[in-house]
Amino acid sequence: MSDDTNGPTQHEGEPHEGALGNRLNRLRAAVLGANDGVVSTAGLVVGVAGATDARGTLLTAGLAGLLAGSMSMAAGEYVSVSTQRDSEQAALALERRELATAPQAELDELTALLEGKGLTGDLAREVAEQLTEHDALRAHAEVELGIDPDELTSPWQAAGASFLAFTAGSLLPLLAIVLPPPYVRLPVTVVAVLAALVLCGWGSARMGDAPPGRAMLRNAAGGALAMAVTYGAGSLLGAAGV
Numbered sequence: 001m002s003d004d005t006n007g008p009t010q011h012e013g014e015p016h017e018g019a020l021g022n023r024l025n026r027l028r029a030a031v032l033g034a035n036d037g038v039v040s041t042a043g044l045v046v047g048v049a050g051a052t053d054a055r056g057t058l059l060t061a062g063l064a065g066l067l068a069g070s071m072s073m074a075a076g077e078y079v080s081v082s083t084q085r086d087s088e089q090a091a092l093a094l095e096r097r098e099l100a101t102a103p104q105a106e107l108d109e110l111t112a113l114l115e116g117k118g119l120t121g122d123l124a125r126e127v128a129e130q131l132t133e134h135d136a137l138r139a140h141a142e143v144e145l146g147i148d149p150d151e152l153t154s155p156w157q158a159a160g161a162s163f164l165a166f167t168a169g170s171l172l173p174l175l176a177i178v179l180p181p182p183y184v185r186l187p188v189t190v191v192a193v194l195a196a197l198v199l200c201g202w203g204s205a206r207m208g209d210a211p212p213g214r215a216m217l218r219n220a221a222g223g224a225l226a227m228a229v230t231y232g233a234g235s236l237l238g239a240a241g242v
C-alpha cells in the first residue's frame with residue numbers, strides 16, 4: 001500500500017476505513033448476488049430438466065428465472081438503499097440546522113466525541129475548533145454519524161449492481177443446461193454449478209477473513225441440496241405426466 005497521507009503508522013494489509021472498506025463491501029455484495037443467481041437459477045433449470053427434455057422449455061424457464069430474480073434483487077436493493085439514504089439525509093439536515101442554531105453546543109458535542117475517541121480535553125477542543133472551521137458539517141457527519149456526506153450510496157447504482165451480479169450468476173446454469181447435448185446437460189450443469197459455488201465460497205470467506213475450507217463446502221452443499229430437491233420435484237411431476 002503506497003498511501004503517503006497515512007504516514008508510516010499505516011501497516012501493510014491494514015484496511016483504512018472509507019474507500020477500501022466501501023470497495024470491499026461492494027465486492028462482497030457482488031459475490032453474494034452472483035451466488036444467489038447461480039443457486040436459484042440452477043435449482044430452477046435442473047428442476048425443469050427433471051420433467052422435460054425440451055430445450056425451448058428449459059431456455060424459457062431459465063430466462064424467466066434470471067429476469068425475475070435479477071429484477072427482484074434490484075428492486076429490493078433500491079428500496080433498502082433509498083431508505084438508508086433518506087435517513088442519512090434527514091440526519092444531515094438536522095445536523096445542518098443544529099450547526100446554524102446552536103453552534104456552541106455543537107462544538108462542545110464534537111469536542112466530547114473526540115475525547116471519547118481518546119484525545120485529551122485540550123487537544124480535543126483544538127481539533128474540534130479546527131475541524132469546525134474547515135468544514136463543520138463534514139466533521140459532524142464523519143465523527144458523529146459515521147457517514148461521508150459526499151459518498152452516500154446511490155440507490156440506482158446499488159440496484160444496477162445487484163441486477164448485474166444476479167444476472168452474471170444466473171447465466172452459468174442457464175448456459176450449462178441449454179448448450180450441451182441432452183445426455184450430458186445435467187452432469188455439465190451440476191459440475192459447473194458446484195465449481196462456481198466453491199469459488200464464491202472461497203471468495204466471500206477470503207473477504208471476510210474466515211477460513212475458506214468450510215465456506216466452500218457449505219456453499220456447494222447448499223447448491224447441491226437445491227438442485228437435488230428441485231430435480232426430485234421435477235422428476236415426480238414429469239413422471240406423473242403433469
Ligand SMILES: [Zn+2]
Pocket residue numbers: 095098106109110140144
Ligand atoms: Zn452535531
